Amino acid sequence: MRITECEQTDVALLEEHLPSRGRSSFHARRFARQLAGSSTYLIAWEDERPAGAAEVRWNGCAAAEVQRALPECPEINALHVAEPLQGRGIGTALIRHAERLAARRGVPRIGLGVAEEGNPRAAALYARLGYRPVVRYLDRWSYVDDRGEVHDVEDPCVFLAKGLAAAAR
Structure with a gap:
């Protein structure tokens, strides 16, 4: 497995292997934010196919x-x-790749959100990797379905x- 930053040519592959919900391209929006400099969109590759992705939003949640x-x-x-x-x-x-990117930028910590219910595997992974609860919030987002x-x-x-250890920087 290798991890790279998203490139324009990767967006179509992401849609093919990790399809967006509805009409709007989840991946194209994330790539556009990367081009604007507000995020880094990471792709995990297995056998030249996207296996996973994550966006590091430098401006935070x-x-x-x-x-x-x-x-x-x-x-x-x-x-x-x-x-x-x-x-x-x-x-x-x-996650480890995102942490290294953040540490290189000199930020003292990085975070992520997890649904309060319905995603126990993700919550267990984050706890295992050292992430601790800070604040509850409502994650608000939207999508356009196939009917528009x-x-x-x-x-x-x-x-x-x-917290990101100084040694990781």
């Missing part, structure tokens, strides 16, 4: 509760591993954070 509690804390967002490949260390590798209807979603989440 958009939720006001998180911004107040952890200003200037980058967020690992939209961590996703293809279902048949889960449990093989791909998510861990993406916009769906607004609110997920109760907990934002977790981890």
Whole structure:
């Protein structure tokens, strides 16, 4: 497995192997933020196919509760591993790569959100990797379905954070 930063030519492969929900391209939006300099979109590759992805949002989580509690804390967002490949260390590798990028930028910590219910495997992984709860918040996002209807979603989440050791920098 290797991890790279997303390139324009990768967006179509991501849609093929890790498809977005509905009409709007989840991957194209993340790549656009990377081009604008506000994030780094990481891809984990297995046999020249995208196996997982995660975005490091350098401006942090958009939720006001998180911004107040952890200003200037980058967020690992939209961590996703293809279902048949889960449990093989791909998510861990993406998180570790994001941590190294953040440490090189000199930030003291990095964080991520997890749904309060419904994702116990992710919560267990984050705890195992040293992430600790900081603040509850509502993750608000939307998507356009195949009929063109916009769906607004609110997920109760907990934002977790981890200090980055100076040795990792």
